[in-house]
Amino acid sequence: xxxxxxxxxxxxxxxxxxxxxxxxxxxxxxxxxxxxxxxxxxxxxxxxxxxxxxxxxxxxxxxxxxxxx
Numbered sequence: 001x002x003x004x005x006x007x008x009x010x011x012x013x014x015x016x017x018x019x020x021x022x023x024x025x026x027x028x029x030x031x032x033x034x035x036x037x038x039x040x041x042x043x044x045x046x047x048x049x050x051x052x053x054x055x056x057x058x059x060x061x062x063x064x065x066x067x068x069x
Contacts, residue, residue, distance in 0.1 A: 011044045
């Protein structure tokens, strides 16, 4: 899902800002073929991700102006 990719990318950006010694970040589960040449590495992935409805907006008096995603 595109939202999962966006979440992973944002996590990678935050990690990279705070962990400059790590040179390799992987969006998703990595397949390491090169052995130690890519280490140290951090892989960011979502496991069993589920969504739930979220309500945005002021809702007004009767709630008619809210958006549910």
